[in-house]
Amino acid sequence: MTINIDQQAQQIIIDNDRGGYTVPTAGLYPYQWNWDSAFVALGFMQFDQVRAWQELETLVSAQWDNGMIPHIIFRQEKEGYFPGPKVWQADKGPISSTGISQPPVLASVVWRLVDQIDSSQSIEKAQQIFTQLNAFHQWWHNARDIEGSGLVKITHPWESGRDNLPDWDEAYADIDVGNVGEYQRNDTQHVDSDMRPTKAHYDCYLALVQHGVSCDWEDIKIAQTNPFWVADVGVNAIFIRAEKDLLKLALKLNLQPQASAIKARIERLEKGFEQLWNPEKEAYCTLNLRTNHHSEHVNSATFMCFYADVGSKEQRKLQLKRLNSWQQKVNFMVPSFNPYDELYDELRYWRGPVWGMINYLIATGLSDAGESKWAEAIRKDTYTLIKDHGFAEYFSPATGQGCGGDTFSWTAAMWLCWAKDAI
Ligand code: GLC
16 A cells, blocks of 8 residues: 555654654654644644644643743653753753743744634634743743843754754854763764764853853843853744734734734834844844854845845845845755855755755745745745655755654644645
């Protein structure tokens, strides 16, 4: 019996289900990850709506009192994952977790569930989750924008969800790795080390975890002293979109006072986002707030200005031009990092490869902005990559080769909720 690709996608998600929550892939990532779970809910939505909501409910059940929803939730102690709960020492939430968050796509996923399935059940679920979503967003403002500049900052490369982007390299110079000591990585036992972050970068990741521990994961202390305090274009664009989707939800649920507060927050964020514009590069670029320095590199998050619905006509036109030029350099869009840059590396994780869920975000924005030709082209590339190379974690923009972990939950979810309908 031949199993069709939709069934395969569904089966991957079912196999990665650990009972109410889904792991990104067995072995390499044995816990619940924040934005992975949000994307996976979009996959479940296509065949099991009750389970889709449950994925989100288990995610928010790990929320800390300050509103933070952690990046990894260590529901069960697993041998062989590093750095695990003992390294993080972040026991501030109801469930053991890391002390940082991840890109806040959650509210946008909830809005998509409510918008597409207009049932009394989804309204009821949205009502139950709204306060937690709002607290999560307020946490980003309180903890990650103590200056009130309208830009939220990340405190660890892992908080960006794009772990080893070359944009972070500059900030590593200020990180003291002297106390990191000896450690045993496990990721390189699952995946070829050429596809994973280098040891030097891993040292920095661990030094930043140690710094968080030394601050007892107190938001204010971290904001004031963390050596890594960087505004990422991806997180900011995703957050603006999430605030806009939360506003739609508040209006749908008739929550007027909350809606007014969210509107004010959006205004501040939209203004703040313009600080990311790098006129020399004609792109939205990472801004290091410790040095006040724009990155000279361009990564694919610059195309998320459409997703956030920000930027002038001219600024957006320049990004469309850039899409054209990148397309000439690669066979599959959208590489995570500028393929003309000398730091571009087609196989190494976030330094080049194509990621299905990033393509979904970029294409959603382009489609909303009326750029349907581009939105479809990106969807078609994602379709071809998955059909010909399987449900890999990410793909080479040159050959399409599937890289990293396989039977990956979010790649399967993106197939089901978006890529499979490519025309
Ligand atoms: C890697 C990715 C991150 C993802 C996690 C689990 O750390 O960079 O974005 O959430 O794996 O899939």
